[in-house]
Amino acid sequence: MTLNLRPLLSSLLRSRTGAILVALQITIALAVMVNAVWIVSQRIADIEQPTGIDDDHMFVVAIAGLGSGFDLSSALAQDLAYLRGLPGVVAATATESAPLTGDGQGTQLFLQPGQRGRSAALGVIQTDTQGLRTLGVSLIAGRNFRPNEIQPFSKHSLEQSVPEIIVSRALAQALFPESDALGKVVYDGAGRPMTIIGVTHDFMGPVGLGNPKYQTALYPKTPGEYGAYFLLVRTVPGRLDVLMQTAERHIGASNLDRVIFFAHPLQFYHQRMIAENRNMAIFLSAITAMILAVTCLGIFGLATYNVSARTRQIGTRRAVGARRRDIIAYFMVENAFILCAGVLAGCALALATGYWLSVRYDLPRLDLYYLVGGVLFLWIVGELAAWQPARRAASVAPSVATRTV
Amino acid sequence: MLKMQDVSKVYRTDLIETHALRNFSLEVKSGQFVAVSGPSGSGKTTFLNVAGLLETFDTGIYELDGQDVSRLSDDARSRMRNEKIGFIFQSFNLIPDLDVYDNVDVPLRYRRMKAAERNQRITKALELVGLASRTKHMPSQLSGGQQQRVAIARAIAGDPALILADEPTGNLDSLMARQVMDLLEQINEMGTTIILVTHDPELARRAQRNIHVVDGLVIDSAPYERRLGADERAGAGGSMPA
Numbered sequence: 001m002t003l004n005l006r007p008l009l010s011s012l013l014r015s016r017t018g019a020i021l022v023a024l025q026i027t028i029a030l031a032v033m034v035n036a037v038w039i040v041s042q043r044i045a046d047i048e049q050p051t052g053i054d055d056d057h058m059f060v061v062a063i064a065g066l067g068s069g070f071d072l073s074s075a076l077a078q079d080l081a082y083l084r085g086l087p088g089v090v091a092a093t094a095t096e097s098a099p100l101t102g103d104g105q106g107t108q109l110f111l112q113p114g115q116r117g118r119s120a121a122l123g124v125i126q127t128d129t130q131g132l133r134t135l136g137v138s139l140i141a142g143r144n145f146r147p148n149e150i151q152p153f154s155k156h157s158l159e160q161s162v163p164e165i166i167v168s169r170a171l172a173q174a175l176f177p178e179s180d181a182l183g184k185v186v187y188d189g190a191g192r193p194m195t196i197i198g199v200t201h202d203f204m205g206p207v208g209l210g211n212p213k214y215q216t217a218l219y220p221k222t223p224g225e226y227g228a229y230f231l232l233v234r235t236v237p238g239r240l241d242v243l244m245q246t247a248e249r250h251i252g253a254s255n256l257d258r259v260i261f262f263a264h265p266l267q268f269y270h271q272r273m274i275a276e277n278r279n280m281a282i283f284l285s286a287i288t289a290m291i292l293a294v295t296c297l298g299i300f301g302l303a304t305y306n307v308s309a310r311t312r313q314i315g316t317r318r319a320v321g322a323r324r325r326d327i328i329a330y331f332m333v334e335n336a337f338i339l340c341a342g343v344l345a346g347c348a349l350a351l352a353t354g355y356w357l358s359v360r361y362d363l364p365r366l367d368l369y370y371l372v373g374g375v376l377f378l379w380i381v382g383e384l385a386a387w388q389p390a391r392r393a394a395s396v397a398p399s400v401a402t403r404t405v
Numbered sequence: 406m407l408k409m410q411d412v413s414k415v416y417r418t419d420l421i422e423t424h425a426l427r428n429f430s431l432e433v434k435s436g437q438f439v440a441v442s443g444p445s446g447s448g449k450t451t452f453l454n455v456a457g458l459l460e461t462f463d464t465g466i467y468e469l470d471g472q473d474v475s476r477l478s479d480d481a482r483s484r485m486r487n488e489k490i491g492f493i494f495q496s497f498n499l500i501p502d503l504d505v506y507d508n509v510d511v512p513l514r515y516r517r518m519k520a521a522e523r524n525q526r527i528t529k530a531l532e533l534v535g536l537a538s539r540t541k542h543m544p545s546q547l548s549g550g551q552q553q554r555v556a557i558a559r560a561i562a563g564d565p566a567l568i569l570a571d572e573p574t575g576n577l578d579s580l581m582a583r584q585v586m587d588l589l590e591q592i593n594e595m596g597t598t599i600i601l602v603t604h605d606p607e608l609a610r611r612a613q614r615n616i617h618v619v620d621g622l623v624i625d626s627a628p629y630e631r632r633l634g635a636d637e638r639a640g641a642g643g644s645m646p647a
């Protein structure tokens with residue numbers, strides 16, 4: 001094939017507006033595609049991630065007090081006593097944070113007081129001695145809370161200090177990457193010290209509060225400072241639906257100073273999480289497909305336009321000796337130049353976007369294999385899009401040179 | 406150089422058949438300068454296209470440079486056009502996005518010539534047509550006559566045995582037309598066979614041989630003077646078969 005790169009390039013640069021626009025399209029398509037596919041792969045991985053808790057056998061009841069007469073402390077104690085007495089209930093606890101939802105408390109811990117030193121973001125589950133059993137989470141080091149360590153209800157619980165905490169392994173590693181977290185002291189935002197008395201397997205507490213989803217801690221604390229609390233209940237297999245109905249009915253009737261907002265199996269939230277991930281994956285895939293389609297149309301349109309605008313030139317080239325394949329090569333190589341410019345800029349934009357996304361949304365950094373794959377894919381698709389116009393160019397008759405005036 | 410015997414060419418569309426060439430017979434010897442004239446639509450361009458392998462024909466025999474071309478593949482025809490034939494068109498057909506140098510370069514690159522040899526040939530051809538100082542000009546920056554001279558340089562740069570020119574002066578004023586004609590004569594004197602389609606009797610008269618085409622037929626292939634004489638004897642302005 002006779003490629004004639006230099007004259008081809010100088011000819012391309014002389015009429016470059018369309019080429020620049022299409023190259024820009026390719027740039028954007030590559031950046032969107034690579035990052036979207038990356039995020040989709042993360043979301044699909046998320047769908048398969050274990051929650052680390054026994055959500056199949058748990059339900060949650062959301063309760064809020066009405067008016068100032070509501071005695072939250074005693075209502076909460078009654079509810080827990082009732083639930084723990086129900087046959088089929090494995091364990092129950094009260095908290096302000098519903099696992100697998102964005103409903104709860106997110107915070108940060110520091111290695112030094114005054115918000116200094118290494119820090120980690122986490123979701124907090126307030127609980128008591130039954131917290132671990134209720135969640136179905138087991139300790140890998142240390143011990144559970146003791147009854148005397150549970151802070152009683154306070155209207156100002158944010159000012160309460162929590163001297164002992166239990167943390168997930170992910171949180172322990174975020175705070176102490178090199179050493180054992182057990183027994184170490186960490187500090188909350190107000191500079192109050194907390195000792196890590198236990199480390200658990202990884203599990204999801206409240207998610208999406210700025211915390212990586214396995215970074216969770218249990219605080220020994222009675223919830224309710226906002227006049228509301230969640231009851232978390234774990235049942236034996238097969239009894240969840242019945243027990244949830246029974247509990248909802250009893251709790252609703254037992255104290256008229258409060259309302260039940262809802263009662264849901266935890267599976268409901270898990271499924272919702274999965275559906276959100278799946279929908280996001282579908283949405284991003286659809287967007288990517290559309291941008292790719294538009295880009296291919298752009299490439300096809302530009303090539304088609306160039307072929308028809310240069311019919312006479314093609315005829316002349318044929319007349320002076322170009323073979324059909326030389327004409328095809330001409331348009332394919334011209335397209336390759338445009339692709340090349342678009343792809344080079346696209347790599348830069350994809351990396352910049354990937355970096356920004358990873359910082360802004362705390363996502364893992366874009367895997368470079370995805371970029372390489374994206375470049376190859378876009379290159380093939382982009383050349384395919386120019387193939388038909390190039391074939392059409394090759395079918396222009398050499399006699400066009402004499403027949404066109 | 407060129408030998409056609411009973412060549413015919415029919416254009417078929419849904420509605421009509423046009424017999425653009427019928428039993429077209431002609432022999433042109435190497436080194437000849439032949440002018441082809443005839444009324445519009447008589448088949449002159451068709452003849453040139455068939456002769457230059459731009460179009461195929463239906464029946465008859467055509468030998469170019471001693472070779473029967475009716476069976477050649479499309480690639481082989483491209484190659485023959487590239488190596489043996491130089492085209493000059495009425496509307497110049499320079500490539501608008503390439504400068505003068507690159508335009509002359511086009512056929513040489515399709516021949517896959519080495520850069521040094523291409524450069525030498527381009528320079529020589531542009532010198533011959535008097536445009537060696539305009540290599541960086543774009544076609545749009547040149548007059549019609551200059552553009553046609555670039556096209557001539559492109560046609561001769563590959564050292565073709567045969568040059569086919571279809572009304573190369575049709576878009577030029579008479580002064581420029583004469584310059585182009587001077588160039589063609591000069592090229593012919595260097596040994597290149599030239600077939601020139603022209604309306605202009607003054608230019609036709611300068612050719613060694615005149616061919617008159619009517620309705621797809623060669624009706625006279627005498628030198629211009631003789632044909633003119635014959636026409637006068639017949640008392641007709643146009644030409645009819647005797």
Ligand SMILES: Nc1ncnc2c1ncn2[C@@H]1O[C@H](COP(=O)(O)OP(=O)(O)O)[C@@H](O)[C@H]1O
Nearest residue numbers: 416417423425444445446447448449450451452
């Ligand atoms: N591609 C074509 N399709 C159909 N008819 C054509 C085509 N090209 C030329 N013709 C017809 O063939 C005849 C000869 O045309 P042409 O060789 O261009 O004549 P000239 O060059 O002498 O004016 C004309 O009647 C013209 O209309």
Ligand SMILES: [Mg+2]
Nearest residue numbers: 449450451571
């Ligand atoms: Mg014509």
